[in-house]
Amino acid sequence: MFDSGVGGLTVLKALRERMPCEEILYLGDTARLPYGTKSAHTVTRYALQATVKLVERGVKMLVIACNTASSVAVDAVRRANPGLPVIGVVRPGAQAACRASKSGVIAVVATEGTIAGGAYHRAIHALRPEALILGRATPLFVALAEEGWVEGEITEGVAARYLMPIFDPPSGSDRPSVPDTLVLGCTHFPLLAGAIRNVIGPDVAIVDSAATAADAIQAELRDSGQTNGRDGCGGTLFLTTDDASKFARTGTMFLGTPIAEQDVELVDL
Amino acid sequence: MFDSGVGGLTVLKALRERMPCEEILYLGDTARLPYGTKSAHTVTRYALQATVKLVERGVKMLVIACNTASSVAVDAVRRANPGLPVIGVVRPGAQAACRASKSGVIAVVATEGTIAGGAYHRAIHALRPEALILGRATPLFVALAEEGWVEGEITEGVAARYLMPIFDPPSGSDRPSVPDTLVLGCTHFPLLAGAIRNVIGPDVAIVDSAATAADAIQAELRDSGQTNGRDGCGGTLFLTTDDASKFARTGTMFLGTPIAEQDVELVDL
Numbered sequence: 001m002f003d004s005g006v007g008g009l010t011v012l013k014a015l016r017e018r019m020p021c022e023e024i025l026y027l028g029d030t031a032r033l034p035y036g037t038k039s040a041h042t043v044t045r046y047a048l049q050a051t052v053k054l055v056e057r058g059v060k061m062l063v064i065a066c067n068t069a070s071s072v073a074v075d076a077v078r079r080a081n082p083g084l085p086v087i088g089v090v091r092p093g094a095q096a097a098c099r100a101s102k103s104g105v106i107a108v109v110a111t112e113g114t115i116a117g118g119a120y121h122r123a124i125h126a127l128r129p130e131a132l133i134l135g136r137a138t139p140l141f142v143a144l145a146e147e148g149w150v151e152g153e154i155t156e157g158v159a160a161r162y163l164m165p166i167f168d169p170p171s172g173s174d175r176p177s178v179p180d181t182l183v184l185g186c187t188h189f190p191l192l193a194g195a196i197r198n199v200i201g202p203d204v205a206i207v208d209s210a211a212t213a214a215d216a217i218q219a220e221l222r223d224s225g226q227t228n229g230r231d232g233c234g235g236t237l238f239l240t241t242d243d244a245s246k247f248a249r250t251g252t253m254f255l256g257t258p259i260a261e262q263d264v265e266l267v268d269l
Numbered sequence: 270m271f272d273s274g275v276g277g278l279t280v281l282k283a284l285r286e287r288m289p290c291e292e293i294l295y296l297g298d299t300a301r302l303p304y305g306t307k308s309a310h311t312v313t314r315y316a317l318q319a320t321v322k323l324v325e326r327g328v329k330m331l332v333i334a335c336n337t338a339s340s341v342a343v344d345a346v347r348r349a350n351p352g353l354p355v356i357g358v359v360r361p362g363a364q365a366a367c368r369a370s371k372s373g374v375i376a377v378v379a380t381e382g383t384i385a386g387g388a389y390h391r392a393i394h395a396l397r398p399e400a401l402i403l404g405r406a407t408p409l410f411v412a413l414a415e416e417g418w419v420e421g422e423i424t425e426g427v428a429a430r431y432l433m434p435i436f437d438p439p440s441g442s443d444r445p446s447v448p449d450t451l452v453l454g455c456t457h458f459p460l461l462a463g464a465i466r467n468v469i470g471p472d473v474a475i476v477d478s479a480a481t482a483a484d485a486i487q488a489e490l491r492d493s494g495q496t497n498g499r500d501g502c503g504g505t506l507f508l509t510t511d512d513a514s515k516f517a518r519t520g521t522m523f524l525g526t527p528i529a530e531q532d533v534e535l536v537d538l
Contacts, residue, residue: 030307031301031307031311032300032301033306037302037415038299038300038511038512039511039512039515041512042300042510042511042512139412139415139416140409140412140413140416140418142412143408143409143411143412144409146306146408147408147409149409149430153426154423154426154427154430157422157423157426158423161418161423241311242307242308242311243307243308243310243311246308
């Protein structure tokens with residue numbers, strides 16, 4: 001599993017809850033994060049480098065636990081690793097959104113790179129061609145989550161500034177309707193779900209791409225008969241491209257359980 | 270001149286105002302930005318790579334137009350380039366703060382990397398050993414500047430949350446006194462100066478490290494007789510490690526004048 005940094009740990013957390021026996025190798029490319037503001041070409045290059053590092057350690061599946069990389073690099077990663085299952089976080093999120101939405105009006109919040117790449121639009125339209133999709137890049141959500149400011153007046157103010165034009169458009173606006181579903185299309189955003197909920201109200205379905213990706217990973221391993229049995233030790237080894245102690249510290253917030261610094265290995269891509 | 274991205278363009282802007290005849294090569298390492306959250310080891314490696322790219326094009330001076338890189342990598346860049354003048358943004362900012370402060374109580378806001386490295390503390394203490402320095406990492410300021418949210422309620426709310434504990438400590442606090450000077454120790458922060466001013470009031474001196482660095486560069490070139498005369502064309506060539514059109518677009522906001530995409534060259538470090 002790889003991510004630009006610690007955000008993908010929300011996917012790891014969701015996967016651990018479902019599959020405690022799997023051995024997981026998590027690579028966070030913290031020396032070059034974030035991917036969300038960078039071009040598709042650059043993110044694809046980074047994703048392929050991360051993949052090489054994981055494959056050389058012998059993995060049975062590759063998970064791209066980063067929405068931006070999933071948006072732009074899944075095909076390139078698949079081509080570079082024939083025979084190895086590759087799961088991104090975009091398609092499972094799109095499937096869950098299509099299941100959750102009654103009206104077919106779906107909002108997606110994500111990084112600039114994910115929105116610009118249009119991957120959620122394509123994945124949702126492949127399943128529901130008539131869906132109306134309102135995408136919005138929300139880069140400050142990433143900074144708020146990394147700062148640990150996950151609730152309160154400022155965070156709700158930022159959420160309102162990003163989301164109110166979509167969920168409460170000015171009257172007289174020619175927008176046909178408001179969404180009944182919001183996809184959190186970045187692994188950082190589940191941390192802000194409470195503040196976002198306070199802003200958009202109780203009636204909008206919130207789709208967490210980390211949880212839906214974990215479901216997809218579980219289904220794929222089960223269907224291909226590759227699930228680890230009870231003998232699996234269920235350990236996690238963390239690889240990072242920048243400071244290991246900082247990875248352990250900030251990662252703990254995203255994972256929800258402590259990461260020991262001795263479980264974090266510094267690697268160079 | 271190099272920076273992690275577009276923030277250093279505030280230094281370029283200040284320099285252009287002072288020295289319109291110089292030819293300037295500006296490298297923004299946008300593929301790996303930001304530097305502010307990364308370790309000293311990683312930032313030093315990136316700074317040395319950027320330096321090599323500039324030196325091979327033949328420059329008479331190197332400017333590290335990034336507070337984080339100036340904080341941790343100036344010595345390494347000097348050692349790697351004997352004989353070439355190397356100017357960072359930290360020392361000029363520290364000098365200006367020491368001149369501006371009457372009380373000797375000085376606040377510094379900067380990225381995590383700059384604050385953790387302690388370079389402003391060392392530079393200020395070298396000039397005023399008795400100074401009391403209150404440093405605060407303010408990473409959301411970077412995200413707000415890049416998002417273009419440079420004023421308004423949210424930006425002032427973020428500024429208040431970061432700065433009020435320093436400038437308006439709770440009564441009964443054992444903090445000896447409040448600062449009379451605030452150093453904007455990140456090249457992104459001059460964009461937020463208005464909002465910061467609204468929060469801290471009119472009596473605090475604000476030191477803009479971009480402007481003070483430009484003064485230092487001008488003085489160094491003049492003192493060493495290397496100033497370009499009237500024949501200099503005064504052009505700027507931009508190098509970037511990620512998407513050139515995005516560099517031109519966001520860079521224009523920081524530079525204050527339009528950047529043409531054909532003046533931006535993609536390079537690989």
